[in-house]
Each structure stands twice: as structure tokens, then as C-alpha cells.
Amino acid sequence: MLVDGDTGSTSDWDxxxxxxxxxxxxxxxxxxxxxxxxxxxxxxxxxTCKILVIGAxxxxxxxxxxxALSGFRNIHVVDMDTIDVSxxxxxxxxxxxxxxxxxxxxxxxxxxxRVPGCCVIPYFKKIQDLDETFYRQFxxxxxxxxxxxxxxxxxxxxxxxxxYEDGVLDPSSIIPxxxxxTEGFKGNARVIFxxxxxxxxxxxxxxxxxINFPMCxxxxxxxxxxxxxxxxxxxxxxxxxxxxxxxxxxxxxxxHIQWVYQKSLERAAEFSITGVTYRLTQGVVKxxxxxxxxxxxxxxxACATEVFKIASSAYLPLxxxxxxxxxxxxxxxxxxxxxxxxxxACSQVPSDLHFSPSxxxxxxxxxxxxxxxxxxxxxxxxxxxxxKNKTLYLQSVASIEQRTRPNLAKTLKxxxxxxxxxxxxxxxxxxQTVLFKLCFTS
Ligand SMILES: [Zn+2]
Numbered sequence: 001m002l003v004d005g006d007t008g009s010t011s012d013w014d015x016x017x018x019x020x021x022x023x024x025x026x027x028x029x030x031x032x033x034x035x036x037x038x039x040x041x042x043x044x045x046x047x048t049c050k051i052l053v054i055g056a057x058x059x060x061x062x063x064x065x066x067x068a069l070s071g072f073r074n075i076h077v078v079d080m081d082t083i084d085v086s087x088x089x090x091x092x093x094x095x096x097x098x099x100x101x102x103x104x105x106x107x108x109x110x111x112x113x114r115v116p117g118c119c120v121i122p123y124f125k126k127i128q129d130l131d132e133t134f135y136r137q138f139x140x141x142x143x144x145x146x147x148x149x150x151x152x153x154x155x156x157x158x159x160x161x162x163x164y165e166d167g168v169l170d171p172s173s174i175i176p177x178x179x180x181x182t183e184g185f186k187g188n189a190r191v192i193f194x195x196x197x198x199x200x201x202x203x204x205x206x207x208x209x210x211i212n213f214p215m216c217x218x219x220x221x222x223x224x225x226x227x228x229x230x231x232x233x234x235x236x237x238x239x240x241x242x243x244x245x246x247x248x249x250x251x252x253x254x255x256h257i258q259w260v261y262q263k264s265l266e267r268a269a270e271f272s273i274t275g276v277t278y279r280l281t282q283g284v285v286k287x288x289x290x291x292x293x294x295x296x297x298x299x300x301x302a303c304a305t306e307v308f309k310i311a312s313s314a315y316l317p318l319x320x321x322x323x324x325x326x327x328x329x330x331x332x333x334x335x336x337x338x339x340x341x342x343x344x345a346c347s348q349v350p351s352d353l354h355f356s357p358s359x360x361x362x363x364x365x366x367x368x369x370x371x372x373x374x375x376x377x378x379x380x381x382x383x384x385x386x387x388k389n390k391t392l393y394l395q396s397v398a399s400i401e402q403r404t405r406p407n408l409a410k411t412l413k414x415x416x417x418x419x420x421x422x423x424x425x426x427x428x429x430x431x432q433t434v435l436f437k438l439c440f441t442s
Pocket of ligand 1: 198199200201202203331339340344345346347
């Protein structure tokens with residue numbers, strides 16, 4: 001098909017963006033009801049729109065390639081990792097000669113040399129090392145992360161950029177967040193408009209803690225090869241201590257894995273279970289979930305499509321959560337995750353903590369880490385008393401931890417805390433402190 005190849009100021013060859021123009025310069029049954037086909041959307045994508053990709057791994061490589069080929073030319077990428085030889089099967093922007101180099105740098109170089117006009121700017125950094133001014137410059141942020149903590153931090157950062165005037169959210173302060181995630185043959189893609197739609201913390205219950213097999217299954221009724229390996233890891237190793245009394249199981253020590261593997265085979269034979277291999281043994285011991293290239297490709301494609309839809313306003317974005325599963329056949333399902341009224345990240349109201357005055361601070365700490373809706377990692381708790389800031393407990397600095405540790409055994413009453421008192425809690429899962437209100441139960 002011949003279409004006018006002129007794209008304005010850019011020195012592109014004729015028809016370069018034909019595949020994109022088909023979506024932006026003519027109407028169709030699926031377009032956004034308010035969208036007027038024109039050449040402006042493409043110009044905006046090519047020249048103005050600034051995208052941030054978080055992560056340059058399995059999802060990140062796919063995302064960068066998809067975005068660059070969709071006409072986005074102003075892309076920044078943040079990744080703190082260096083390339084490992086085991087990445088090369090799926091992280092296709094990397095070659096054997098790149099092993100040891102920063103992923104962000106190599107990915108950016110590859111895209112920049114391969115896609116003319118595209119400018120990817122890399123940051124070999126942790127997301128926590130960049131500040132609000134940095135994040136505020138982007139139109140859209142896409143996450144291809146393998147860590148829930150990092151996702152939550154990013155979510156918290158975008159929530160902290162929101163501007164409220166008299167309680168009303170200023171829509172121009174919203175930066176859409178597209179989040180992709182994969183685990184083996186399963187994945188998800190979601191679209192978050194911070195402050196408007198469900199955020200990562202609103203749906204924390206969807207990220208359950210590590211799955212463990214029930215102990216009774218492991219001990220007496222194994223059915224899977226994994227059960228046999230867990231039996232050896234959890235029960236047999238501490239009992240037999242095959243490498244000496246103080247030697248704990250090291251997933252990177254081949255002799256240890258070999259021992260667990262042999263014992264697991266014996267256990268499996270006893271119950272006529274097949275499928276125990278050395279590789280599986282190491283996978284179970286080290287909690288490895290193999291990365292699957294096709295899952296990454298499908299999820300990254302879905303995420304890049306959402307970026308395209310939002311940047312061009314040509315189509316309605318995903319509303320708002322898509323799950324994908326290709327374990328057995330292929331299955332996708334989309335639902336609208338709902339905002340949680342009392343979400344500790346995005347609700348703007350301090351969550352209540354219900355404790356009796358005789359509860360110990362340790363119980364509050366345990367609640368903050370174990371509650372499925374909060375799931376903090378190493379909360380630091382402070383409060384204001386008589387106009388002064390008081391640190392009740394802080395783990396991350398050894399000297400303060402030592403000084404505040406005795407507080408954990410004290411009751412809330414002994415610590416001088418009152419009903420309705422606000423506790424400010426800092427944690428690695430968020431860049432901002434989270435406010436909680438203490439509600440005494442009798
Ligand atoms: Zn929320």
C-alpha cells in the first residue's frame with residue numbers, strides 16, 4: 001500500500017512508519033471514541049514522548065525493541081545488573097562478549113546502533129538512586145522487573161509525584177505506569193493511573209508469600225519430585241548434617257546439591273515418584289523459577305501496546321489487569337482490579353492499627369511484615385511525642401537497632417503511646433514514610 005511517506009522534520013526513508021500510521025491516520029472500529037485520526041500522534045511519539053523503561057532484562061530487552069520499532073525515540077532505561085552468561089538465551093540484545101557489562105549500557109548501545117534515530121539513554125543504577133526530578137520528566141513509565149519490592153517502590157514514587165489541590169487530584173501530575181511481570185509460563189500486564197486506578201499496593205494480596213508445600217505432605221505423603229527434594233532439604237539435612245555440624249546447605253555448592261539429589265532419588269524411589277533430576281534439585285533448593293522467553297515476549301508485547309495506546313490516545317487502554325498463562329495451552333483473562341479504600345500507599349488516609357495497650361511493639365512490627373496487605377520488609381517505626389520525633393525501632397542502622405531493640409519487648413503503654421497516635425513507618429518498599437494510626441482495643 002502506498003501512503004505519503006513524509007514525516008515532517010525527521011529524515012526517515014519513505015514508508016518507514018507505515019505500520020504505525022495505519023493505526024493513527026485512519027479510523028477504525030476499535031479506536032478511542034474521542035480520537036481524531038491525524039499525523040500529530042505520530043509526530044508526538046517520534047519527537048516529544050519520553051518513555052522510561054525500568055529493567056533491561058528478559059522483559060526489558062523485549063520492551064526496548066518493541067518501543068523503538070513502534071516509533072518511540074526518546075527512551076531512558078534503568079537497570080542495576082550486569083550481564084550473566086545465563087541471560088543470553090533470551091535477553092537478545094546481549095552477546096557473549098558483553099558478559100560482565102551493565103545491561104542498561106549494552107541494551108542502549110544495541111538499540112541505538114540498530115534503530116536509526118532512536119536515542120536510548122542508559123542508567124546503570126538502582127531505581128532508588130534516582131530522585132523525583134528524574135522521574136517527573138517522563139510521560140509514561142514501563143516496568144519489567146522481577147522484584148515486588150522494586151515495583152512497590154516505583155509505585156510509591158509515582159504516587160508521591162501526585163499533586164492534590166483541595167483534595168482534588170491534578171490530572172497533569174499523573175504519570176501512567178505499565179507493569180509487566182512473568183514467572184515461568186505465567187505472566188501479567190497491568191495499567192496503573194496512580195491516584196485514579198488500583199495501584200500495586202491495592203492488590204498486594206495477589207502477590208502471596210513464597211509458596212511452600214505443607215509439612216505433612218513433605219513428611220508423609222509426597223506426590224511430586226519437589227516434595228522429595230524438600231523432604232531432604234528441610235528434614236534430612238538438619239538431622240544428618242552430612243558436611244559437619246555447622247555447615248548449612250549451600251545451593252551453589254555442587255557437593256551439597258549432589259548429596260541432596262542422591263537422597264531425594266532414594267526418597268522418590270520409596271514412593272514410586274519419578275522426575276527427580278540434579279537440575280530440579282538445584283532449582284528447588286535455590287528457589288529458581290526458570291525464565292521462559294515466549295512468556296516474556298508476550299507480556300512485553302502487551303505492555304508496549306499499552307504504551308502505544310496511551311501515548312497516541314488512539315485506543316482505550318487495558319482496564320486494567322491482564323493475566324496470561326501458557327502452562328497448558330494458552331489462556332488470558334482481563335479484569336478490573338479495584339482500588340482499595342484504605343490502601344496504605346494510595347488512599348491518602350492513614351491505615352488503622354488495632355492493638356491493645358498491652359501489646360508489645362514486636363507484635364506491631366510482626367504485623368507490618370506479615371499482614372498480606374502491608375508486607376513490609378524491615379520497617380522503621382517513628383512517632384512524635386511532646387513535639388519531638390522519637391524512633392521506636394529501626395533495623396537498618398546497627399547502632400540505632402541496638403539502641404532501640406529493647407523497645408520491641410515493651411508494651412505500647414510502656415512506650416507512652418496513646419490511642420489515636422500516628423506512627424510513621426519507613427520501609428524499602430516505598431520512598432515515602434507511611435502513616436498509621438494506632439487504635440487501642442480493650
Ligand atoms: Zn493503592
